[in-house]
Amino acid sequence: MNLAKGTFWQTLVLTMAGACLVSSCHHRSSSAATAVPRYSISVSVSGLAGSGLVLLNNGTDSLTVTASGATAFSTSIADFSTYAVAVVTQPSAPAQICSVINGTGIVEGVAVTVPVSCGTVGTQVGRFAYVVNGAAESVSGYAVNSTTGALTELVHSPLAIPGAVSLRQALIDPSGSFLYLLDSGADRVFAYKINQSAGGAVPVSGSPFLTGNTPVSMTFDYTGAYLYVANNGDNTISAYTVTIATGELAPIIGSPFKISGVNPAPRQIVASGAYLFAADFNTSSIDVFSIGMGTGGVLKELSNGSPFATDTGPYSLAIDPTGSVLYTANTGPANAGSISAFTLDLSSGILTPVAGNPLAIPVINNITIDSQSRYLFVTEAAGVALYPIVNRAIGALGAPVAGSPFVTGVNPFSVTLDLADEFVYVANEGSANVSEFTFSPATGALTAVAGSPVSSQAGPNSIQIQ
Numbered sequence: 001m002n003l004a005k006g007t008f009w010q011t012l013v014l015t016m017a018g019a020c021l022v023s024s025c026h027h028r029s030s031s032a033a034t035a036v037p038r039y040s041i042s043v044s045v046s047g048l049a050g051s052g053l054v055l056l057n058n059g060t061d062s063l064t065v066t067a068s069g070a071t072a073f074s075t076s077i078a079d080f081s082t083y084a085v086a087v088v089t090q091p092s093a094p095a096q097i098c099s100v101i102n103g104t105g106i107v108e109g110v111a112v113t114v115p116v117s118c119g120t121v122g123t124q125v126g127r128f129a130y131v132v133n134g135a136a137e138s139v140s141g142y143a144v145n146s147t148t149g150a151l152t153e154l155v156h157s158p159l160a161i162p163g164a165v166s167l168r169q170a171l172i173d174p175s176g177s178f179l180y181l182l183d184s185g186a187d188r189v190f191a192y193k194i195n196q197s198a199g200g201a202v203p204v205s206g207s208p209f210l211t212g213n214t215p216v217s218m219t220f221d222y223t224g225a226y227l228y229v230a231n232n233g234d235n236t237i238s239a240y241t242v243t244i245a246t247g248e249l250a251p252i253i254g255s256p257f258k259i260s261g262v263n264p265a266p267r268q269i270v271a272s273g274a275y276l277f278a279a280d281f282n283t284s285s286i287d288v289f290s291i292g293m294g295t296g297g298v299l300k301e302l303s304n305g306s307p308f309a310t311d312t313g314p315y316s317l318a319i320d321p322t323g324s325v326l327y328t329a330n331t332g333p334a335n336a337g338s339i340s341a342f343t344l345d346l347s348s349g350i351l352t353p354v355a356g357n358p359l360a361i362p363v364i365n366n367i368t369i370d371s372q373s374r375y376l377f378v379t380e381a382a383g384v385a386l387y388p389i390v391n392r393a394i395g396a397l398g399a400p401v402a403g404s405p406f407v408t409g410v411n412p413f414s415v416t417l418d419l420a421d422e423f424v425y426v427a428n429e430g431s432a433n434v435s436e437f438t439f440s441p442a443t444g445a446l447t448a449v450a451g452s453p454v455s456s457q458a459g460p461n462s463i464q465i466q
Contacts, residue, residue, distance in 0.1 A: 038076040039111045041083050045069060045098070047118040050091030053098055055116070057085050059322055059373075059392060070113065077107045082273045082346045084322040085114045086371055090420060097146065097420040100371075102174050104323060105222045106274050108293065128154075128199040128466040130170050130179055131427055131434055135459025137164040139181065141199050142434075142454070144465065149423035149436055151454045154199045158457050161190055163208070168216060170464045174224035178204065178247035179464070182218050182229065187211050189218070189229060191247050194466060204247040212236045212256045217268040219276065226252070226297035230266040230278055235259045237269065237278065237289070239297055257299040259287050261307060267315035268366075272323035275349050279314040279328055286310055286317075286328065286342075288349045308351040310340045311358035316366040319344075320373040325395035326351060327376055329363040337362040339378070339387075341395040354395045361387070365429075366414040370421050375401070375444050377415040377424070383408040384415055384426055384435075386444040401444035408435040409453050416463045427460040428453065434460060 041057055045068050053065045061075045077083055085103040090096060098118040105112065129142040129151055138158040142151035161167060165185025172179055172194075179201055181190040188208035192201035213233030220227055220242075227249060229238040236256035240249040259266055264280035264287070271277070271291065276299060278287040285307035292298040313331035320326075324344050332338035339361045341354035365379040375386045376397060383405035390398040409428025416425045417439065424446055426435040434456055436449035 037079045039107050040072045040076050042070050042072040042113045043116045044113050045116045050094050050096045052089055053091040054089035055085055056088045057083055079107055081107050082323055086321055099419040130464050131456050131460045132167045132170045132462040133457035133459055134167050134461040136457035137161050137167055138457050140456045149438055149449050156200050169218055169462045171218045172464045172466050176466050182215050184214055184216055193247055206248050209249040211238045219269050219271045221271050221291050230269040232265055235264050252297050254298055260301055268317050270317045270319050272319045277317055279317050281313050281315055284310050284312050302349045305350055311338045318367045318369045320369050321371055329367045343395055368415045370417055374441055379412045380405045384412055403445055406446040409433050413461045418465050425463050427463045429459055429461050432456055432458050
């Protein structure tokens with residue numbers, strides 16, 4: 001696993017340096033003994049027709065791309081370090097939307113090439129949206145107008161899920177090929193292959209796949225090779241390998257993995273780079289697990305501090321795209337709602353509380369972050385509020401954006417952005433509809449799309465953009 005590799009290299013470097021000191025081998029350069037290998041981070045861009053595309057790695061290394069093909073960032077990355085590639089400026093003339101595919105991860109002894117796919121506005125990126133209707137045991141499918149952001153229901157929608165008892169979450173794999181649905185009431189994951197031209201979906205062979213007791217949350221690792229499911233009923237995390245060609249799931253050896261503590265009751269999990277995080281509601285804490293990329297996706301809880309204390313009752317997590325800041329939505333004292341923020345040490349997985357936290361923010365359901373780490377989107381009773389991330393290094397939040405909270409339907413449950421951060425969608429569980437907004441990254445303002453909200457079936461609680 002990654003941490004084991006890191007420990008090996010650290011031990012090797014220290015052993016070599018120690019041996020030199022003991023034998024007084026002054027002829028050997030200390031810099032040669034302690035040098036850590038570095039590897040290039042490149043992008044492979046396809047479909048680029050416009051000009052002005054600018055990408056950023058780890059928030060500092062900027063790269064202007066003028067044509068399709070492979071291009072490297074100027075700064076190489078040390079072995080076992082994190083990379084995070086994101087779009088800063090979309091191309092124009094013609095206007096295009098470029099999307100980074102699997103843009104975050106860990107360097108593991110080889111150079112890294114990150115795919116970037118570009119499509120002309122109105123033709124490609126963000127073509128379909130899928131909404132889980134938790135009270136109707138169905139999924140509503142929509143075509144996305146990539147010029148206006150408007151959703152138009154597909155002709156074969158809604159898709160009934162035979163045998164479903166309590167659908168809770170939808171998740172699309174990083175390739176955009178498969179849709180996974182979590183059934184909390186029947187302890188299963190349903191898997192469907194997405195029709196790339198029409199948006200329909202057909203069951204994957206072997207679906208549904210069994211989980212632990214009362215599954216409540218799913219996440220992929222950054223490669224899409226592993227799927228993890230948090231089980232609230234038995235305090236475990238089920239882990240699966242994903243067959244990339246077919247979408248089938250197979251349990252990882254050792255799965256399910258136990259979460260520490262007495263009845264922690266995980267509510268949501270997220271993964272970033274080499275780590276997976278679980279919000280434990282009953283113990284008011286976050287568990288941190290290392291993801292063993294070299295050991296078949298095996299999870300191992302950190303021994304250096306995990307679990308880490310939060311405010312009362314954490315139930316939703318959001319991590320910035322660089323993997324350096326984690327936020328939790330909590331019930332808070334007297335169920336008034338709060339947000340806790342932590343910085344993450346990428347080399348150790350240790351979480352450190354941000355000064356001044358928790359913040360008394362009246363969050364009621366899920367939270368999320370845009371792909372450029374500019375704003376924290378918070379569901380509140382009257383709608384969705386945006387809080388600017390004013391200092392990415394420490395995760396500090398500013399005052400809410402003017403106009404917050406932006407009015408949605410009843411009981412806004414989850415917030416999702418399209419791949420290019422142009423549109424924002426809110427699943428309103430209480431009013432059986434989806435609010436649609438255009439998003440201004442410069443100001444954080446949300447503007448309702450004409451015709452918003454669009455109807456769904458009963459109890460929409462999760463939305464995914466393909």
